[in-house]
Amino acid sequence: MSSPTSLPEVQATFVAQRRALTLLLLTLAYFFSYMDRQILAILNEDIIRDLHLSDAQMGMLGGLAFAIFYAGLGIPVAWLADRSNRVRIIAIALAIWSAFTAAGGLATNFWQLLGARIGVGIGEAGSSPPSHSIIADLYPPEKRASALSIYSLGVGLGAAFGTIIGGVVATKYGWRVAMYVIGLPGLLLALIIWLVVPEPKRGLSDAQVAMEDTKPTLADGFATLFSNRAALHLIAGFTLTSMIGYGHTAFGPAYLMRSFAFTKLDIALKIAPAAAVILGIAAIASGKLADRLTRERGLYAQSTMVAVLKTCALPFTITYCLASTTQLAVGAYFVAIFFSTAYLGVTFALIQSEAPVRLRATWAAIMLLINNMIGLGIGPMAVGAISDALKPTYGTESLRYAMFTFAAITPWAIFHYWRAGVLLKRKWAERQATI
Template structure:
């Protein structure tokens, strides 16, 4: 009989052979999630003209309508994922949100498009929490940040390719056809994931695998997370960062069209591809740096790393919205996203490393619940509402000033990442002191 602290032989050989494929397919699912989620951004000006909508209404469609159902259903789906086959949940969810993305192309008014976006939110609720849990099971703590950062490529690359494909297709065939083109391929990927991805043993890559077969309750997930002060600061920093990011991303194409005079094709064929490369570099590099810092100093150093990167990126982002020359503005935009997008995979890894093994999907869902209700739900809506409020005074430039004001929230997020690092470092020191006391 195998010792509980060692992997059974079959599982030890399973991990290196299959985990790379699993990570790749889960990243593709996340990629499709963000293509479908962010497609409205590049189509926004066309939809506004066709359906006669305001910036605030687009903010609701791009954020609140999606977030309420995405975040609200994430908890029960994660509860199920901590008890059943996570791969099947991900595949089914992908099929649902892909179908509803395509259905959005049939909308004839605000309410019909709202219903389609609600359906996308319902489907995507089943993707991230079980994916986080699977990746944490397949990769040990000193490789987890790199794995999560690769997974997080789905965010930047999905948004970029959604912009590229959506912008080109909408230019020649209209925004409705773009919704079909973006949504329908996800149905094929759902079938591949269902057939190919294996369900790993829980806690597979942790030093000690919990042998307790008891299934924790949903209340245990909330209790354990809210009792962990470092985790609470990570969730707060993540939520504030996401609120700013969602708000700015939702209106970035509109800002570039209104203030810089770009066309959809300019954004799709010039800005988005370059942005995709920068986001990929930022994600992979930040994951590797974080893993190296973990091996040298401990996991707490990852939180300090995010705080430093965000501090560097803040003045660069301000420059984007104060630039009057489009060339300078886009240059600062590329520099800013190099630092501002380096937080996602690292944060996911830190939260999964703090979570109890049997509650990883639940912790991920709680994190995403708070993040999406506040970050995604409020970010685009507040930017759009502020833009509408400033329009009488600033006209077409109202969006520029709205986005500048929103960027100013960033120091609040930096504080939470710094504080999480302090608490994680203190916990590591206490653990090391207790260990030394045992041997002395």
Template sequence: MAEAVPWTDPVTQGDDRAMRRRTLTLALLTVTYFFSYMDRQILAILQELIKADLSLSDTQLGLLSGLAFAIFYATLGIPVARLADRTNRRNIIVASLTVWSAMTAAGGLAMNFWQLLAARIGVGIGEAGSSPPSHSIIADLYPPERRAGAMGVYSLGVVLGAAIGTFIGGTVASFYGWRAAMFAVGLPGVALAVIVYLFVVEPRRGLSDPVPETHKGPMPGLAAGFATMLRSGPALHLVIAVTLTSMIGYGLTAWGPSYMQRSLGISILEISLYVAPIGAVVGTISAVGGGRLADRLARTRGLYAQPWMVAWLKLIALPFTLGFFILDMPVAAVVSYFLYVLFANSYLGPTFALIQGLAPLRLRALWAAITLLVINLIGLGLGPTLVGVISDLLEPTLGAESLRWSMFLFAAVTPWAIWHYWRAGVLLKRAG
């Protein structure tokens, strides 16, 4: 008589498989985010070449890297997030990655401002489906006391995407032109989409939460998502803080290479070969180290200590941020920039981990999308755009130095963001 085969719960099997692939899933989501940020920020290193080739103004360049991209990227994130809260998140990420990679490469075919604008809008549409489902997956795979560290690893996509995109784009553009650089960073993303589809596992929602939520009743609607976030004081302050920080960061990232070329006399190739790789190392230390420090503080002091950590690190970074624009010696200015990155770049992991921890389980992707909507409409949309507009307004008076002082004004907004991080910590501590 044949032995009976023991019955295995398919839910348990699925959970075990998701946890076994947790590290691989986080790695692939991070690489996807890396491609997202690289394709989004590739214009930064190419701006001076594109400006000369297509005869564009700083305002037009700011629109291409800021508002035109951000409007579609941010607004479409909401319906994508609603879809992600209901369906397979991995498949959404795969489709999005394919679209934005193809549109990045298509930008290399543009012959005027309007064609390049259309390509950038396509990139924004594609990238709308990346971060909200990724945040939701990571929150399901990592418990609250390890979530900031995981989000810190995921945030490496920002650091490495900007730095390696600058390295690849600037190097290729120096030898083959800006159009070839767009092809070089866009097309590999299509191959990555296949890898993500094959190896990323869709986890059960709430898999790593200590107290699972019940799933009775209909899925909460969009209005409920906004209402629950507005009622959460800590979440509201965190969203304001990260939005202001992102506005400053996007503005400085989008125009940093142009500033180095115009005011510091550093060439595209030098930025690509020296500044970008060192910036990648320093940014990695900041993101990973900041995430681990935030996890330790959560275990030893409580979650309220995480936004306070970010506030203190940003306060330390502020003089180095301003020094990047005040110092005239190229080496001293770039060193000041690296120190700014070291202290200021650790905010993303703890911020998004806290927001995911505060969000109701079935609204995690939506809360991420709402956060990204505000961040990107104001931060990404206005940051690069306003830097370009202010630079054009200051140009009759300050000439070639107009970009320097436009960026300085943006960096000076940092204390406002610091206050909101501090306030979020106060409210989290009161909540116990």
């Protein structure tokens, strides 16, 4: 006669059965966050004309103003997520940022739009750290890179579909309606996540669970992360890569419009769909490759993989910035994003694998705090400021050289991923020696 199944076992089985659905819904939330975050890029030129703004002001709206609140609130929200129900936090956060995205369509001046974008940043602070923590609980280390690479699809696909939807709607109905169309559907998704996604047990997919019965402090999160040199190099590489990416994404459509006479519809219907397909293939393939390398060589190989792929991407990124023809610029852009996409999901997975189980959301939030204050906070604003400074010399071509300046930083990021791989390999070898 079989023994009765305990309630915790029943709950664990239920959570496992919904693992794929949970990953899908969390990826959709991340997708919506990037649509809402990057919608300004395709609307850039329309907003500048309508509200009489400069490139630097647009860079502030898309960067620093958002990043200060997004990154700053991420720490207390993550602390709460490590101690309470993460699913509820994500659902509430999604509802907040979706509402403020739509509210941006009501703005009639810079300060009103600034307020709306700050609201988006406040809401999005509650999305990624608890999502990383949940996914790490649902997937074991040897499958974690694939899972978090699927989750990272939200970045590329969100930005691409935000461009597609925003470009088409803005062309026909204006930029304000585009903000409503992008923002409001997130309210429905928030309700679905609240009702459907289960809260998994901490460390559900880990062989050994540390600190399971304790509630760590915020100081524990900072102390454990800043004592991990490999994690610090990962965060440095991630932050520098994001700074370049955010700067290019914020002004990429404007660059194509100014330097190659693209229209919003050209970008929305020709560039963005192709980019979405390439980003999707690259993210999934890089996650599977990372997991395979983990099984064959160890976790350290994931960081080395990112360094190699970023090195492959660099000449194409530079070509994209300096190309003299449309065909060369677009071709180089597609190749560059194929190789560049690998870093995101892999970095998320590495950080979650290094983090103590009860501090996963806090580690993710600290990483995102540093990344967004520097990467998102400085990236778009600096590209805009450099472009404004170069306009007297280069006119409409100023964005080209502002974006090239940022692309030239890439070797610095590559070094940090390489160094993280060296340190992780050393730790892996030490563990193997004790077995």
